[in-house]
Amino acid sequence: MSATLFDLGMRLRAAHEQRPVARTHHSLALPPNGALAVMTAREAGELTVSASDGEREASHAGEDALEALDEFEVSVDGAHRTLVVADHGTLRDLLSLALRAPERPCAPVIAWWDQRADHPGSGAVHMCIAAARARFALGTSPEAERDLGTWLRWFGIDDAGPSALLQLARATAVGPVLPGLLDCAGADSRSWDAFAKRLRKGQDWRRPDSRTDAALGLATRSDAAELFDSLLLGDPLAAVAASFAGSVVCGTVTSATKGRFTVRADRPVSRLRPGARVAGWEGEACDVQDSETRLRDGEIEAAAMGTDAALDIAVRDAVFRPSPLGVGDRVSLRARPVDPFQQQRARRNLSQRYRTAGNWLAGRGTPTPRRGNVPLDVVLAAADEA
Amino acid sequence: MTAEAPPQANPPRVPAAHVKNPTLARALFAMMAGDRAVVVDSPPGAGKTHLITNLAQQLHDRAGMTVAIAAQTRAQALDVANRTAETGAAVSLLVKHKSVRPPGLSPDVTLVSQGRLRPGLGIVVATTARWLWTPTHTFRTDALLVDEAYQLTYADLGGLGTLADQVTLVGDPGQIDPVVTGETRRWDGWAAGPHQPSPSALLASDSDGHVTSLRLPKTWRLGPATTDLIRPLYSIPFESARPPSHVEDSTGPLPEYCVQHVTVTGGQADPAIALAAATRVRARLASGSVHTLDGARPLTARDVAVVAPHVEQTTMLAAALADQPDVFVGTINQAQGLERHAVVAVHPLAGYATVSPFATDLGRTCVALSRHRSHLTVVADDRTSAVLARTLRDHPEDTATRTQQHLLDTLTNQGARP
Numbered sequence: 001m002s003a004t005l006f007d008l009g010m011r012l013r014a015a016h017e018q019r020p021v022a023r024t025h026h027s028l029a030l031p032p033n034g035a036l037a038v039m040t041a042r043e044a045g046e047l048t049v050s051a052s053d054g055e056r057e058a059s060h061a062g063e064d065a066l067e068a069l070d071e072f073e074v075s076v077d078g079a080h081r082t083l084v085v086a087d088h089g090t091l092r093d094l095l096s097l098a099l100r101a102p103e104r105p106c107a108p109v110i111a112w113w114d115q116r117a118d119h120p121g122s123g124a125v126h127m128c129i130a131a132a133r134a135r136f137a138l139g140t141s142p143e144a145e146r147d148l149g150t151w152l153r154w155f156g157i158d159d160a161g162p163s164a165l166l167q168l169a170r171a172t173a174v175g176p177v178l179p180g181l182l183d184c185a186g187a188d189s190r191s192w193d194a195f196a197k198r199l200r201k202g203q204d205w206r207r208p209d210s211r212t213d214a215a216l217g218l219a220t221r222s223d224a225a226e227l228f229d230s231l232l233l234g235d236p237l238a239a240v241a242a243s244f245a246g247s248v249v250c251g252t253v254t255s256a257t258k259g260r261f262t263v264r265a266d267r268p269v270s271r272l273r274p275g276a277r278v279a280g281w282e283g284e285a286c287d288v289q290d291s292e293t294r295l296r297d298g299e300i301e302a303a304a305m306g307t308d309a310a311l312d313i314a315v316r317d318a319v320f321r322p323s324p325l326g327v328g329d330r331v332s333l334r335a336r337p338v339d340p341f342q343q344q345r346a347r348r349n350l351s352q353r354y355r356t357a358g359n360w361l362a363g364r365g366t367p368t369p370r371r372g373n374v375p376l377d378v379v380l381a382a383a384d385e386a
Numbered sequence: 387m388t389a390e391a392p393p394q395a396n397p398p399r400v401p402a403a404h405v406k407n408p409t410l411a412r413a414l415f416a417m418m419a420g421d422r423a424v425v426v427d428s429p430p431g432a433g434k435t436h437l438i439t440n441l442a443q444q445l446h447d448r449a450g451m452t453v454a455i456a457a458q459t460r461a462q463a464l465d466v467a468n469r470t471a472e473t474g475a476a477v478s479l480l481v482k483h484k485s486v487r488p489p490g491l492s493p494d495v496t497l498v499s500q501g502r503l504r505p506g507l508g509i510v511v512a513t514t515a516r517w518l519w520t521p522t523h524t525f526r527t528d529a530l531l532v533d534e535a536y537q538l539t540y541a542d543l544g545g546l547g548t549l550a551d552q553v554t555l556v557g558d559p560g561q562i563d564p565v566v567t568g569e570t571r572r573w574d575g576w577a578a579g580p581h582q583p584s585p586s587a588l589l590a591s592d593s594d595g596h597v598t599s600l601r602l603p604k605t606w607r608l609g610p611a612t613t614d615l616i617r618p619l620y621s622i623p624f625e626s627a628r629p630p631s632h633v634e635d636s637t638g639p640l641p642e643y644c645v646q647h648v649t650v651t652g653g654q655a656d657p658a659i660a661l662a663a664a665t666r667v668r669a670r671l672a673s674g675s676v677h678t679l680d681g682a683r684p685l686t687a688r689d690v691a692v693v694a695p696h697v698e699q700t701t702m703l704a705a706a707l708a709d710q711p712d713v714f715v716g717t718i719n720q721a722q723g724l725e726r727h728a729v730v731a732v733h734p735l736a737g738y739a740t741v742s743p744f745a746t747d748l749g750r751t752c753v754a755l756s757r758h759r760s761h762l763t764v765v766a767d768d769r770t771s772a773v774l775a776r777t778l779r780d781h782p783e784d785t786a787t788r789t790q791q792h793l794l795d796t797l798t799n800q801g802a803r804p
Contacts, residue, residue, distance in 0.1 A: 002655035118569035215541035221568030361547025371420035381411030
């Protein structure tokens, strides 16, 4: 069965049972406690902003549209607050308003939300539709899932204003939080503190990214995306789905010696290529949380497809805890989990390189190339028009 | 900059490579004269590695410069190290740990670990990822040469800036853009954004003309028909210089490319796609022969590759061709840098009922259409033309889709099997 058919199966089940079917056991977003939900609407070229914290609501249009946020005292003074929106469209609207009214206290906060929205796992912005699609499958077409109204109907939410977004965010954030997600959210606090500090120093939040800002901004975004994808494979339901796409490979151990073993995979689809560092656990994909025996580390030595269409994967340098697996044992393999500390070290290294004096490619100084004499044969050959 | 005649006494060995290759000579001239950056654009099969290895050797041996080469994958680094060693230069491959010598590494290449990195090791080759972890204050070279530079982001190029005062970037602008896992919408429309391919971003940010732009003008791999086919994917002019070469089967000579349409109803994972491609591979192996200026010989498994855009498709292909382990089976991304006499390629839009950015990515299509030296068969979904037409009706400004339609029309009309 392909990953596409697995997805179709979930949709058919949701249609049959007339209720959303969970894609993950864990919540992929933190509950939106103390969050502010915002909707925008455009009528005759004029934007209306409506905001709600679940208790009261504010709505303003035109030049004063951002007053709706100011009423909730949105500013860089104090702690950051989660923004709940339907999708990126709302953020785009808010940012365009902020650029037109940069003096408003909420304007820089909107810029910060816009940045954090690019970091998967962040709790700064809850994109309702994307978060709901990651957590649940509906008995509809994928296109219909891109519509907020579809989600509100399936979750029985009758409201239409911003408070409906809060209800949907709460409904899709039920259950235990994905392990590691709280640490991702910790990055929001560090980012907020750094952002507020820069503003206090007088930096204009509208300033375009420098080369260094852009390079490090891309690094934090890429790290966030890779860490979130890695954490997701720790969820039992997500691991089962991944086993149909080849990100998790389940099989039976067919040979085992010290530090080395071979797995006959149940399915031939695998994204684990020779040279890749892997981890794993005893049992099926869905045992990812409960299994006691863990493959802490290993390297794919070979992956060979036989004429019987069976895939054999050899792993070397295997480190099992508490004890190694034997022939006949069931095992599930995945790429080694992303280490957030290693990511942090890599970003620090990149930052240091960008700030090194003489790094002319990063805009630090002017290079001093060696200007030598060019041999005549090179001059003549370079002038050749042939 | 001055031109100087070679000394009369004890003349240095003058390699001939640059005499036959004006682009190499110009890159050499620019680097020896002190240009801070050189970008060399190249079509597929135009001799990028030949250029970079000979450039490194001459800068090191003739100009006495310290030289580092950055490759984008471990396999590329190993290949570049081996081929640089073939020029006669002293070469070291920088690795994390020296304990295991990589299989296939030439005995002429010295293995060096990061802790032992110092001047005097000859030309040092490493992956970009490895270079990014070298100490910034203890190791610096005169010149950094970047291979497959269009696979390197501008952000990572900036990280390499601590290594050298001069840089040469060599790459194929038609290939797949660098893999970026993070969201990049913040820098949409910024030609020098951190996610952009490093050569184009470097040129875009060069407001004061410090970057010398060169191009390799001839492809030695692709025949004239294929060159015409993929030329719209490039902004640089180039022509075919490939010596005569073709594949024959029992019916006679095959065209440079042809298309086989299949009916696909089950999406990208429909077995009909892999089955059609595997059947075509077997047909080539059963009765194919390759004809070059050296004569004719049977087509062997090592002459053949089959590439597809999706892992699920390559899985099915690998299963169907498991008895032919020498046939290259892989994704189009994995096939970058590959060359075979005969290639079977699954069209990137096969199995799609609607277009997606992945499917219409022109870099992926370009790689699929440019791995063959003598013959290419494209396995295409018979609905794809209608899917593209429908998309263009809704989004007439979508240039990627329009180019895909042009390519598919050309493949279908010009590549009809005789």
